[in-house]
Amino acid sequence: MRIHSHEIYLNLHKQVDASRTLGYGEFKFLWDKIKKLVAVYKKHDVDKSGTIDSMELRNATGDAGFQLNNRLLDLIIARYADDKLQMELDDFITSLIRLEVMFRVFQILDNKEKTGSITLNLQQWLLLTIC
Amino acid sequence: MRIHSHEIYLNLHKQVDASRTLGYGEFKFLWDKIKKLVAVYKKHDVDKSGTIDSMELRNATGDAGFQLNNRLLDLIIARYADDKLQMELDDFITSLIRLEVMFRVFQILDNKEKTGSITLNLQQWLLLTIC
Numbered sequence: 001m002r003i004h005s006h007e008i009y010l011n012l013h014k015q016v017d018a019s020r021t022l023g024y025g026e027f028k029f030l031w032d033k034i035k036k037l038v039a040v041y042k043k044h045d046v047d048k049s050g051t052i053d054s055m056e057l058r059n060a061t062g063d064a065g066f067q068l069n070n071r072l073l074d075l076i077i078a079r080y081a082d083d084k085l086q087m088e089l090d091d092f093i094t095s096l097i098r099l100e101v102m103f104r105v106f107q108i109l110d111n112k113e114k115t116g117s118i119t120l121n122l123q124q125w126l127l128l129t130i131c
Numbered sequence: 132m133r134i135h136s137h138e139i140y141l142n143l144h145k146q147v148d149a150s151r152t153l154g155y156g157e158f159k160f161l162w163d164k165i166k167k168l169v170a171v172y173k174k175h176d177v178d179k180s181g182t183i184d185s186m187e188l189r190n191a192t193g194d195a196g197f198q199l200n201n202r203l204l205d206l207i208i209a210r211y212a213d214d215k216l217q218m219e220l221d222d223f224i225t226s227l228i229r230l231e232v233m234f235r236v237f238q239i240l241d242n243k244e245k246t247g248s249i250t251l252n253l254q255q256w257l258l259l260t261i262c
Binding site: 069071072075076079095098099102103105106116117118119120121122123125126127128129130131 | 200202203206207210226229230233234236237247248249250251252253254256257258259260261262
């Protein structure tokens with residue numbers, strides 16, 4: 001089974017707040033985000049090979065609004081790029097949408113106290129990470 | 132790109148403890164776990180359809196050693212089963228290996244104080260959930 005970016009997004013939103021309904025605004029946000037990522041990807045695929053390499057990825061993520069440290073960027077490459085460290089468009093979108101979603105999940109969970117950290121019990125951890 | 136169970140396992144282990152090396156014992160554990168899941172799946176695919184339904188899944192997960200509450204089981208079905216709530220062998224293994232990995236990650240993170248909860252900052256959260 002293929003994991004689709006929008007499914008991850010929807011599932012996680014449901015988990016974070018079961019009572020929340022996803023309206024037009026949320027879908028439009030996701031759609032606009034994907035459109036932006038496609039444009040960024042095409043811009044940074046400078047040799048028009050249909051893939052971007054790890055250096056192009058670093059620039060592309062920055063251009064897409066993500067300021068990633070080396071450890072996180074290395075992990076994304078290890079997880080989503082192929083054996084030659086090349087990343088296709090679909091994987092680029094999937095990885096950055098997931099990153100965006102996880103960032104937003106953290107913000108929602110940290111919303112009340114704004115401590116910069118979140119505390120989860122086992123049940124919460126499994127519900128949020130099984131997706 | 133396909134997400135393989137063993138890749139999830141390896142990546143998460145690397146994240147939880149970067150200094151940890153994966154020896155024969157770890158690989159054998161994973162291999163034995165997959166073999167067990169295959170056997171459980173085949174046992175519970177009572178009509179030999181090549182898929183199991185949500186009721187068969189409930190029994191199969193229990194037989195595989197997972198005591199899941201309804202919310203977690205519903206989430207796994209929503210995430211890994213198809214539109215007809217049928218689950219193929221590969222998705223069965225992927226979902227339960229991921230569940231096992233996330234359970235072990237929680238245990239490792241909660242290892243020192245055994246409080247039953249874990250506290251993560253944004254960086255830790257992203258590194259653990261981007262996989």
